[in-house]
Amino acid sequence: MIFFEYIYYRMYNAYNDKNDSPILRTFMYMTLLLFFIVGSFLIYLERFLTVSGMLSAITINNIKHSCFFWGAIILLIFLFTYLAFFRRSIGDYNNMFSKCYKLNKYVKIWMLVILPFFLFFISINIYIILFGGHILGKEIPGVFAN
Numbered sequence: 001m002i003f004f005e006y007i008y009y010r011m012y013n014a015y016n017d018k019n020d021s022p023i024l025r026t027f028m029y030m031t032l033l034l035f036f037i038v039g040s041f042l043i044y045l046e047r048f049l050t051v052s053g054m055l056s057a058i059t060i061n062n063i064k065h066s067c068f069f070w071g072a073i074i075l076l077i078f079l080f081t082y083l084a085f086f087r088r089s090i091g092d093y094n095n096m097f098s099k100c101y102k103l104n105k106y107v108k109i110w111m112l113v114i115l116p117f118f119l120f121f122i123s124i125n126i127y128i129i130l131f132g133g134h135i136l137g138k139e140i141p142g143v144f145a146n
Contacts, residue, residue: 001084006100007033007112008085009093014109023086029116031081036116038077040123047131051144 011029015022046064049055063069128135132142 004030004033005085005093006097006103007115009090009097010104010107010109010112012090012093014112027081027086030085031077033116033119034077034081036119036123038073040119040127042073043123043127044130047127048144051131 008026008030012022012026015025046060050057050060127133128140128142130143132140134140
């Protein structure tokens with residue numbers, strides 16, 4: 001969790017330095033990051049449940065097309081983002097990360113900006129390794145292929 005708190009702290013300060021509504025922008029960034037993580041997890045979970053035979057493809061398809069399911073996921077992500085990061089003041093984060101000068105030198109803001117997209121790219125690659133797929137005209141077998 002401290003990793004995400006550090007990301008929140010750095011992005012808040014970056015938006016604050018630009019006078020760009022740091023609370024709103026940081027909330028949007030953190031929810032985007034969590035959407036990519038939860039989305040990847042849901043894709044893996046769907047495939048594991050289908051491959052293992054715990055749920056049929058029809059049942060999973062019905063769940064995926066449920067507005068209640070997606071509304072609950074979105075609400076939980078928003079709620080988690082608020083409760084995990086925005087209930088504490090930025091002063092608490094300043095005290096927590098004020099001695100991270102060395103880390104701040106190595107972790108640049110541009111790295112944090114591309115982090116959600118990097119996680120998305122990595123999750124696609126992990127999915128292909130685990131379950132295989134049809135890539136550039138070749139069929140790639142996965143570890144858990146049917």
